[in-house]
Amino acid sequence: MYKYNHFIPLSVYSVKNKDIIPDQWYNIIPDLPEPLSPPRDHDPERSSIDLLNRILPSEVLKQEFTSRRYENIPEEVLRQYEQAGRPTPLIRASNLEKFLNFAGKIFYKYEGATVTGSHKINAAIPQAYYAAQEGVTEIATETGAGQWGTATALSASLNGIKSKIFMVNVSFRQKPLRKRIIEIYGGDVVASPSSLTHYGRQILKNEPDHPGTLGIAISEAVQYTLDNGIRYLMGSVENSVITYQSIIGQEAQKQLEIEGEEPDVLIGCVGGGSNFSGFVFPFMKTDVEMIASAASEVPKFSKGKYRYDLIDTAGILPQLKMISLGADYVPPPIYSGGLRYHGAAPALSMLVNSGRIRTDEVTEEKSREAMQIFARTQGIVPAPESAHAIATAIDYCKNPENTGKTVVMNVSGHGLLDLSIFGD
Amino acid sequence: MKLALYFTFPYPSGETFNKFLNRTMPLNYEYVELGIPTEHPYYDGPVIRKTHGRAREEFSMELLKDTVQTIRETGKKAYALVYCNLFENDADGFMSSMKDAGFNGMILPDLLTDYYSMRRSIASTVSSHGLELIPFFNSTTPDSVIKEILSLTHSWIYFGLQPSTGIRVPLDIQSMYGRIRNLCGEREIIVGFGINNAGIIRDLRKVGFDGIAVGSALIDSMEKNDTVAFDSEIKMLESETHG
Numbered sequence: 300m301y302k303y304n305h306f307i308p309l310s311v312y313s314v315k316n317k318d319i320i321p322d323q324w325y326n327i328i329p330d331l332p333e334p335l336s337p338p339r340d341h342d343p344e345r346s347s348i349d350l351l352n353r354i355l356p357s358e359v360l361k362q363e364f365t366s367r368r369y370e371n372i373p374e375e376v377l378r379q380y381e382q383a384g385r386p387t388p389l390i391r392a393s394n395l396e397k398f399l400n401f402a403g404k405i406f407y408k409y410e411g412a413t414v415t416g417s418h419k420i421n422a423a424i425p426q427a428y429y430a431a432q433e434g435v436t437e438i439a440t441e442t443g444a445g446q447w448g449t450a451t452a453l454s455a456s457l458n459g460i461k462s463k464i465f466m467v468n469v470s471f472r473q474k475p476l477r478k479r480i481i482e483i484y485g486g487d488v489v490a491s492p493s494s495l496t497h498y499g500r501q502i503l504k505n506e507p508d509h510p511g512t513l514g515i516a517i518s519e520a521v522q523y524t525l526d527n528g529i530r531y532l533m534g535s536v537e538n539s540v541i542t543y544q545s546i547i548g549q550e551a552q553k554q555l556e557i558e559g560e561e562p563d564v565l566i567g568c569v570g571g572g573s574n575f576s577g578f579v580f581p582f583m584k585t586d587v588e589m590i591a592s593a594a595s596e597v598p599k600f601s602k603g604k605y606r607y608d609l610i611d612t613a614g615i616l617p618q619l620k621m622i623s624l625g626a627d628y629v630p631p632p633i634y635s636g637g638l639r640y641h642g643a644a645p646a647l648s649m650l651v652n653s654g655r656i657r658t659d660e661v662t663e664e665k666s667r668e669a670m671q672i673f674a675r676t677q678g679i680v681p682a683p684e685s686a687h688a689i690a691t692a693i694d695y696c697k698n699p700e701n702t703g704k705t706v707v708m709n710v711s712g713h714g715l716l717d718l719s720i721f722g723d
Numbered sequence: 724m725k726l727a728l729y730f731t732f733p734y735p736s737g738e739t740f741n742k743f744l745n746r747t748m749p750l751n752y753e754y755v756e757l758g759i760p761t762e763h764p765y766y767d768g769p770v771i772r773k774t775h776g777r778a779r780e781e782f783s784m785e786l787l788k789d790t791v792q793t794i795r796e797t798g799k800k801a802y803a804l805v806y807c808n809l810f811e812n813d814a815d816g817f818m819s820s821m822k823d824a825g826f827n828g829m830i831l832p833d834l835l836t837d838y839y840s841m842r843r844s845i846a847s848t849v850s851s852h853g854l855e856l857i858p859f860f861n862s863t864t865p866d867s868v869i870k871e872i873l874s875l876t877h878s879w880i881y882f883g884l885q886p887s888t889g890i891r892v893p894l895d896i897q898s899m900y901g902r903i904r905n906l907c908g909e910r911e912i913i914v915g916f917g918i919n920n921a922g923i924i925r926d927l928r929k930v931g932f933d934g935i936a937v938g939s940a941l942i943d944s945m946e947k948n949d950t951v952a953f954d955s956e957i958k959m960l961e962s963e964t965h966g
């Protein structure tokens with residue numbers, strides 16, 4: 300039997316989870332074509348970078364500025380990843396191919412298959428784990444769509460600590476089920492702007508009905524962290540978060556290899572850039588095409604500028620050089636709460652700016668259509684955010700120039716808690 | 724292990740600056756870095772940042788020339804640490820004045836970030852005036868960029884340990900050193916940013932760095948005109964690096 304090994308496709312063997320889940324995260328920074336502009340302080344009197352020592356778990360902070368290309372994933376984090384549903388499947392969307400009459404192949408990596416229903420758990424588990432290891436008893440964070448808050452609440456519980464979640468007010472109202480599930484997982488959720496922080500109280504005084512933004516919610520979570528001597532978990536944008544999300548792309552690489560496939564294009568949606576970057580960065584050394592899909596209503600790629608800007612509206616965190624619509628930008632209340640962030644991760648912004656990564660912007664209307672098409676063909680109701688990637692992929696497949704290509708998209712989450720996008 | 728001392732020039736005033744610099748002159752150390760003051764020292768921490776404002780008011784070219792000469796007479800090398808926006812419009816004229824002031828070379832902290840697209844032309848202007856360009860790298864400088872800049876220069880390397888001066892975030896010194904050593908081969912690597920105590924100097928020495936640069940840690944005593952505290956700091960630095 301052994302002498303035929305070379306001729307038997309890998310897929311014939313029974314593949315174990317640990318053959319697919321990588322044991323290291325990949326950090327793209329040392330492989331970037333240009334240096335990343337470092338974070339900057341904007342207040343001349345103090346160092347917001349130094350302040351990160353009191354905001355982030357110290358291991359996370361270390362990984363934020365690391366020069367290591369690969370970071371070992373702790374055993375316990377690997378175990379929690381498996382418990383949370385990793386590896387997620389890579390599925391051939393042959394019904395969608397048929398529906399589109401597409402002569403090529405479409406695959407999707409399905410992050411909606413994790414227990415919390417999105418990729419967010421990939422970054423929440425390690426951060427909560429490191430925080431707990433360091434003796435932190437409570438963590439705080441923001442959430443837009445609610446996916447990150449859900450993942451944080453579960454990760455905190457898995458690691459035996461408490462969580463406080465500042466949820467953008469519009470989402471809090473649009474998505475009561477999100478609030479419920481965060482609570483079931485053991486999280487304590489409040490609408491932002493809130494009366495729990497000085498910054499929130501100031502905003503509420505002027506505008507009691509303020510819809511909230513991710514920038515404000517981040518500010519509140521960070522302020523609450525500093526006020527209470529706890530630690531803050533970031534859901535996107537930071538290098539370390541992108542590194543944790545590299546598990547998506549590394550698994551996909553393995554799975555494509557097992558299928559004997561080489562992708563021509565990778566497509567994903569972009570809010571802060573974590574699922575997209577985590578999905579595509581491990582492929583950066585190949586010449587595969589990459590398309591980042593954002594919301595037309597939050598047109599960061601077409602109208603944003605590549606410049607230093609604040610991460611959070613209050614300006615507690617350092618400034619980053621990124622594509623941004625401005626930290627004080629108040630986005631329209633589209634359902635894709637996860638795509639309402641004003642900026643995009645620095646490494647992603649650089650690669651978009653240099654032309655390595657192409658971009659697309661999709662309207663809410665079109666993303667709703669894509670949700671329906673995907674539900675009726677593949678049986679999965681994607682998250683409205685992920686539906687942007689699907690809409691971009693559908694357009695890509697409809698373009699005659701792309702006939703016969705192999706398309707791989709990342710479906711970052713399911714939309715079962717977002718059904719109100721179709722009306723009440 | 725080598726020692727480089729950084730001073731924003733001339734802080735807090737021309738007179739006090741000279742007084743303190745002169746106290747270091749008899750000591751056994753190799754390099755002096757003089758920060759030429761600028762409006763936006765973006766990549767410095769708050770301690771050094773605030774020195775730039777006062778130093779701008781006190782700055783004069785004659786004073787600079789005298790100072791560099793004093794340094795060179797002791798056999799130490801003098802380097803100008805300059806943000807590129809200071810010479811954006813006339814790199815040639817500026818480098819000529821730096822050469823004229825007597826500097827051995829230039830350290831440009833924002834060359835590989837904000838001025839990345841101009842790196843080759845700036846590097847060639849620097850060397851056309853007989854100045855060394857000291858590559859400034861940190862842990863987030865990509866491998867390919869490090870290799871390119873090494874090929875354009877011949878001097879020692881300045882490696883920024885921390886994301887900015889005077890601050891301390893947790894680091895894995897061993898792996899940082901391993902990577903940069905691997906890329907830089909035999910070239911001398913001087914490490915700086917956030918170095919303020921004997922413990923960290925010993926750690927850096929042990930992993931294999933060739934030298935350290937210290938700046939923020941000296942400012943407080945200069946500001947307070949406290950020669951006792953200043954002397955004890957520089958003696959500690961001298962004995963940790965050369966003892």
Ligand SMILES: Cc1ncc(COP(=O)(O)O)c(C=O)c1O
Nearest residue numbers: 446535570571572573574637712
């Ligand atoms: C399902 C889903 N996809 C995508 C995003 C966008 O975030 P990112 O760009 O960081 O992946 C979010 C954010 O909340 C989300 O919940």
